[in-house]
Amino acid sequence: MTSEPAKNVSSLSRREVLRTGGVVIASGAIASALPAGTLGFHRSGTDVLRVGLVGCGGRGTGAAAQALSADPQVELVAMGDAFADHVETALKSLRANPEFAARVKVDDDHKFTGFDNYKRVIDAVDVVLFATSPHFRPMQVEYAAQSGKHMFVEKPIATDSPGVRRVMAACEVARQKKLNVVSGLCYRYEKKKRETIRRVHDGAIGKIIAAQTTYNTGGLWHRGRQSEWSDMEWQMRNWLYFTWLSGDHIVEQHIHSLDKVAWALGDKYPVRVTASGGRAQRTEEKWGNIYDHFNTVYEYEDGVKVFSSCRQWNGASSDVSDHLFGTKGIAHLQSHTIEGDKAWRYREVEGEQDDMYQNEHNELFAAIRKGKVIDNSDYMCKSTMMAIMARMAAYTGQTLTWEQAWNSQEDLSPASYEWTSIATPPVAIPGVSKFI
Helix, strand or coil: CCCCCCCCHHHCCCCCCCCCCCCECCCCCCCCCCCCCCCHHHHCCCCCEEEEEECCCHHHHHHHHHHHHHCCCEEEEEEECCCHHHHHHHHHHHHCCCCCHHHECCCHHHEECCCCHHHHHHHCCCEEEECCCHHHHHHHHHHHHHHCCEEEECCCCCCCHHHHHHHHHHHHHHHHCCCCEEECCHHHECHHHHHHHHHHHCCCCCCEEEEEEEEEECCCCCCCCCCCCCHHHHHHHCHHHCHHHHCCHHHHCCHHHHHHHHHHCCCCCCCEEEEEEECCCCCCHHHCCCCCEEEEEEECCCCCEEEEEEEECCCCCCEEEEEEEECCEEEECCCCEEEECCCEECCCCCCCCCCHHHHHHHHHHHHHHHCCCCECHHHHHHHHHHHHHHHHHHHHCCCEEHHHHHCCCCCCCCCCCCCCCCCCCCCCCCCCCCCC
């Protein structure tokens, strides 16, 4: 349960993988008052919020820094990762920041490793930050909900349909307990995106009839392989390239684009998907079993079609953009502009702070302090499903319905969680690989 190794926290306010950025708190977030005495830090007679980090790679270290920056009475007291070196690297980076170093209070007894590290972190804190590779998210969210802990949950929330359903069920428990569940689908927390989407929802481009979303980037990191590593360790340290761990890059990365479109469409999701993909550059064994490109067409009940493209090719042109085509105009989400009768462009106010990564933590901790609840669970589960259904359609070569995808029984979990031999799953072949 890990991600890429940590870097100095000063460089982590923007995730390198995104390279463009911003988000907004989704429509459908639930705010409700908590009964007095519900929160653990109130019961303990202190205003300190004890925070734990599960997944001490680069994104996790950034999330911890943002949590510490969000509230002056947040203390980081527990850290967990599959690998001890990730814990130490992240801790060193966080302690090097003079703005919050004094509130990094992780002693040796609260550095947890191994496959069950998340349980021990959750047991020690009031708020937990989940930033491991996505495969492990369902078991983590489930345990946190059962334990009554507030959560920041990085995207995606699972890599297969059974995992999505497990998270959805866990979030129902969290909802009953009035726990905050804030999603790492961070574009929903960017002020610029919120204003752009608000105008779309208010009819600035008329009825949306189609959308185009693109996430074409270069390749990402690879950690290689060391002779002393087991197959399990090699795959987990290079988790991006194994579908069981990452969901493939359409799920791990392109989910941001798909979620923006779903948000713009009023948090509605497709009824059908057809997709293709493959491996054009990343064909060697070191690249695991994921694809390096996908092209997808989503169909909606009202006839709207969404055309989606994503790839990770070195040396090719990049494009991260989203365009909504309406009966009265066009909205460009990444540039925050609208064409048509109600033409508009977002103008930043001088000195305005709009870091989507920081915004989501600011709102999470403010909600806890005010006794309110932010519930992002519905869209974080369904947008993950939207990405997974396209991957399954591309892998199998079959057109799939939402119901088929949601009810899929394909469980990508390994036979056991041990530091031992584990086969690399085969690369999917459309028309040959079966939908389960």
